Amino acid sequence: MGTRTAQFLVRELENRFVPAVRNCAGISELKKVHAHVVKLSLSQSNFVITKMLDCCDKFGDVNYATLLFEQIVEPNVFSYNAIIRTLTHNQEHYLAIRVFKRILMREERFSDKVPIFPNEFTFPFVIKSCSVLLWRCLGEEIHGQVWKFGLKSNSVTENALIDMYTKFGDLRNAHKVFEEMTEPDAVSWNGLIFGYARLGQMESARVLFDEMPCRTIVSWTAMITGYCRIGCYGDALDIFRRMQMVGIEPDEVSVIAVLPACAQLGALEVGKWIHMYSGRNGFLQNTGVCNTLVEMYAKCGCIDEAMSLFDQMVEKDVISWSTMIGGLANHGKAHASIELFQKMQKAKVTPNGITFLGVLSACTHAGLWNEGLKYFDVLRVEYHIAPEIEHYGCLVDLLGRSGQLEQALDAISKMPMKPDSRIWNSLLSSCRIHRNLEIAVVAMEHLLEQEPEESGNYVLLANIYAELGKWESVSNVRKLIRSKGIKKTPGCSMIEVENVVQEFVSGDDSKPFSRDVFWTLEVLVLHQTRTNDLMEDVIEDASQF
DNA sequence: CTAGGGTTAG
Structure with a gap:
């Protein structure tokens, strides 16, 4: 039998595994296929291993992927790319870069072997991992490698570089890569737009958006996200409407992007329309779409609507539960909120720090001080969540409102981070409820140190003096406000009335x-x-x- | 045999 025939037969055998691997419904099935592969002496076949690595990628099993890859004695560029791709897709960015470095080392150390060069299928993932890690100097090094391996005019690689530099906040270099491209495509433009949107520079993003010749739904969504990020929800809604006017049908992602704007503006009618539209297009199968709809209904005051949508969801993730728990807490339905948290635990969904913020605020609103303090321990001891400053805010609220002002002050002094104005504000308002001038003064000193321009703080101080009948001190504070020339920042809120969003400024x-x-x-x-x-x-x- | 961009809870 000639070599060519033998190669043909091996290839034939390898090909038979392609559908078998592709049809695997999970890792355990893949392991069975792997057993056959070993039995037929194909465990060194880069072709078959690459297919199996893709399968691991799909099911997110990095360990099995690593095991498969490590037993290949002579990996080729396909298997190297497949393992890097798997690692990047599954957030193992550091490992992805380690494997990339191994390709380069191999080239130096084993010059007698068949050389392996990273190619246009290697770099997009390596660059992606590098940008997630915000590893600037490595990014520049990899950019150099792109040149070295002659890939500086591969558009996918260049777009990955643009994305990387924008994630570093380095718009100068992003522009440089963009300008050197022979023909930038939609992804390149979107990369720059998103770079500016991330920095909150929506004017620059807008200039690019208006200028670009090839707007896609991704460009529109990037603008919506950017406007939401800087709080320009009206502009976000405008973009969404304009997108529809030019005939682009919203997809799941753009719906998820625009719903927070509806929630913040109280634009219930738009929100309801999106709900219907999502139903018509099968988007309600998408957990993210439902999560943002639940949030929208809760923020617009329709807590029952939020609840019924939540109940109908096909799959609930930690965001769904947290949103609903927080929504109930904000509506003053503390007991329902806590009950839902218990249901969440029964459903075996692991809560995170944000979930507990909802639970803790529910406890605060209902006056369940001890219950709240218990949950503060549960999050640390049972779930090993490191409390963030917001959690300490809740703790100070719980202790303070129940009248344990010394303990609240003590908790603040033991915080692992610097207490901010919200913390002192919370303590201060508790002092007001419990008429404790001594601790109020301590809180006030810290507050005025951090926010000397915030008029609300002085008003709060004046109110405390007033409640204690210290009228002289009240007028002193008022004089202080006037002498410092502090302006009041107007309060503002919005609500939809008869299909029109009304803005109220005090x-x-x-x-x-x-x-x-x-x-x-x-x-x-x-x-x-x-x-x-x-x-x-x-x-x-x-x-x- | 393989590739890239936009999305949700405080």
Whole structure:
């Protein structure tokens, strides 16, 4: 039998494994196929191993992939690429780069062997891993390798470089790669747009967006995300509408991107339309779409609608549970929120730090101090979550509101991070409830040190003095505000009324119904005689109109 | 035999 015939037969044998590996429904099935591969002496076949590595990639089993790869004595560029791809796709970025380095080392150390050069299928993943790790000097080194291996005009590689530099916040080099491209495609433009969006520089993003010749749905979505990131939700909605006007049908990702804007603006009608649209197009199978819809309904005040959508979801992840738990807590339904958390544990979904923020705030709102303190321990001891500053905020809230002000102060001093203004604010308002001037002064000192320009802090201090009947101190604080020339930052909120999103800025009388609003507010205030001090300024403002 | 971009909870 000639060599050519033998090669043909081996190839034939290898090909038979392609459908077998492709049809594997999980890693255990792949292991069975692997057993056959070994039995037929094909465990060194780069072709078959590459197919199996792709399968590991699909099911996210990095360990098995590593095992498969490490037993090949002579990997070729296909198997190297497959293992790097698997590692990058499964967030093992450091390992991906280690394997890449092995290709380069091999070239130096085994010059007698068949050389292996990284190619256009290697670099996009290596560059991606490098950008996730934010490893700048390595990124520049790899950029050099791209030149060395003659890939500086491969568009996928160049686009990966653009993406990498924008992730580093290095728009200069991103532009440089872009300008050197012979024909930048949509991905290249989108890379730059997203780079500016990430930095919150939406004017620059907008210039590129208007200028680019080949806008895709990804470009529109990048703009929506960017506007949401800097809080320009109205602009995000505008872009979404314009996208539809030019005839682009929203997909799952763009729906997920625009719904937070609806939630923040209270644009319920748009949100409802997206819900219907998602139903028509089968998007409700997508957990992310449902998660953002639940969030939107909760933020727009439709907690029952949020709950029924949550109940109907085909698959709930940790975000779904956290959103619903937090939504219930924000609606004052503390017991329902805590119950749902217990259901989540029964459903064997592991909560994370954000889940506990919802639970803790529910406990605070319901006055379940001890329950809340218990959960603070549960998150640390049972789930090994390192509390972040927001969790300490909840802890200070729980201790403070239950009147344990010394313990709250003690907890703050034991925080592993520097307490910020929100922490001191929380303590301060607890001092006000429990009329503790001593600790209030401590909190106030820290607060004014951090935010000397924030007028609200002085108002809060004045209110505490007022509640304690120290009228002289009250007028001293007011004088202080005036002498420092501190301006009040106007409060602002938005709500949808008859399909139009209305923005309210405190003290603003330009709306046709401002009079009614202020009048209603006054009625409400009259019912709140105990908090007269706090509302004093509001009434003062209102009476001008 | 293989490749790249946009997405959700505080």
